[in-house]
Amino acid sequence: MKVLVVTNMYAARNPALPAQGVFVTEQVDALHALHGDPIDVFVIESWRGRLAYLKSLFSVTCLIRRHAYDVVHYHFGLSACSAPWVRLFSRAKVVITFHGSDVMGRGWMRRLSLAAARFAHACIGVSEPITDVVSGVSKRCSTIPCAVNEALFVPPKDRVESAPGPKIVVFPSSPDRPEKDYPLFREVVERLSASFGFDVEERHIDGLDRIGVRDLLARADCLVMTSRREGSPQAVKEAMAVNLPVIAVDVGDVRRLLDGVSHCAVIEGRDAAVLARATAQVLNDAQRSDGRRRLESLGYFSKAVAMQVDRVYRTALAGTGERRSKPHARTCVPTSPQPEHNPNRTRDETH
Known part of the structure; x- marks a missing residue:
């Protein structure tokens, strides 16, 4: 399966906020580990200004015409401004993950994000309230929160429960x-x-x-x-x-x-x-x-969440489309090769 991820946030890309989008980066890593296929990533450098979204129309269109992608997965509603071009110029299935501020606020960002959802073969909300909003325009919507890296975030082994001091x-x-x-x-x-x-x-x-x-x-x-x-x-x-x-x-x-x-x-x-x-x-x-x-019981660790996202891909490719499903895991530059895994990546804790 050939996948292109298009996102306006990716770890270590924004010099001012190196933590921005680490959860997207980790989801890409987990999906790659799950099925071994390479995943191309295109980062919209939105921190440079809104013109970056317009430039992405040309860049993403060139990519999809050059490569036979099976899935184009957008993270954040505005990132999906090129979704109509993907539908027009390729056979790729469009998947959009909505992260909160793209659809939970008011004004032009919400309107553009929900307009993009109409061109998606499948949508993902990272929480149930987000899915509720997106489901107003797309019936093929799942709730799959971004995962936690269970190998990195582990309980302390030798912590003293009542340590002195502040x-x-x-x-x-x-x-x-x-x-x-x-x-x-x-x-x-x-x-x-x-x-x-x-x-x-x-x-x-x-x-x-x-x-x-x-x-x-x-x-x-x-x-x-x-x-x-x-x-x-x-x-x-x-x-x-x-x-x-x-x-x-x-x-x-x-x-x-x-x-x-x-x-x-x-x-x-x-x-x-x-x-x-x-x-x-x-x-x-x-x-x-x-x-x-x-x-663990919710299925929020990296591998479990990657399996749910992969299921969304395969369902879209099969042409069946999920209608407001709630999977047991509730889910997350210019073109560059898949970055080497780095456990020291910074994070962004918010959606």
Whole structure:
């Protein structure tokens, strides 16, 4: 099977945000490992300006006319602006993965993304709310969140449960991203000190490579998510993979992710006092969660998710098309050869 992936985010391509799109990169790696066929990748350098999308029309058209691709898989709705040309000039099946901000907001981005969905043989939403939106224009839509690298994100072997010193509480993004609501997180941290007497060391998942993220989550005491919107947040899933307790507002699919997971909580509303109280309970317990068990049961590890994406490809090629399916795994420059695997790639925890 010959596959072309077209994406506006790919690890280590955007100099300003080297973590951007690491989940796409890892999905490409997992698909390659699954069936061994090479996967070509075309990165739309959207950080250089919107003109990059127009340029991609010509570049992608040239690629599909030069190579007999079986599948063209777009990541992010705007990346699929060339989907009509793929349908016109090739026999390739069009698959589009929607990541959240492309269809969950309002305005021109949502309209263009949903217009592109009409040209897809199959669509994928990385969370159920995204799939709900896309299903309004495409009945062949599956929910398949981006996966967690289970070989990299493993629980610590020798962690002392009640280590002396400050409690490490992780903010799962950059404070500069307004949708992550850092002010609410900061208020929670301040209450942990003022109301509950904890000495807290605040850490951010920002500017770290993959090993750095893994090591931070492995030695932290809790992750607190205060985002205003999410799809299927990678930071929460990666915390679960290393059995780090998570306290989160009810956003994206975190309630489903954390259902039944020990030493974790999903909080209704955005009250800092309630969030601080739940976080204080976790810090007092000083126990790891069993989040990794939950991830495995959901089928969220790389190989399982790759198998679900591959199933979407093969169903599209067979011409049957899935109608609003919910597989057990709920899923993720100019042309260049498949990049060599690098475990130190940076990450982007958000969709």
